[in-house]
Amino acid sequence: MEDVASAAFWVAIVASGVASACFWAHLLSVRLVMRRLPALSYAEGATRGGQGPVVATFERNGGATGLATLGRYGTFATWIALAALAVSLIARW
Numbered sequence: 001m002e003d004v005a006s007a008a009f010w011v012a013i014v015a016s017g018v019a020s021a022c023f024w025a026h027l028l029s030v031r032l033v034m035r036r037l038p039a040l041s042y043a044e045g046a047t048r049g050g051q052g053p054v055v056a057t058f059e060r061n062g063g064a065t066g067l068a069t070l071g072r073y074g075t076f077a078t079w080i081a082l083a084a085l086a087v088s089l090i091a092r093w
Contacts, residue, residue, distance in 0.1 A: 005091035012084035024075030
């Protein structure tokens with residue numbers, strides 16, 4: 001049973017590394033976009049040039065449809081790591 005516990009422990013370590021990599025890739029696929037809102041009247045606080053205020057929004061990259069599923073893969077790898085750690089602890093007893 002010690003071999004099973006050791007193998008499950010290493011599976012959990014690898015799965016947590018994969019989960020971290022997936023979550024980082026998912027996070028880095030988001031970009032910050034600065035957008036200018038439509039012009040407002042002087043009474044509403046517009047600038048003299050007639051330009052509206054600039055706001056920052058988070059958006060996904062246009063062609064990054066495959067990267068959107070990395071969050072799900074990271075969650076799945078986290079559950080695998082949790083299950084492998086549980087197997088490792090139970091096998092140690």
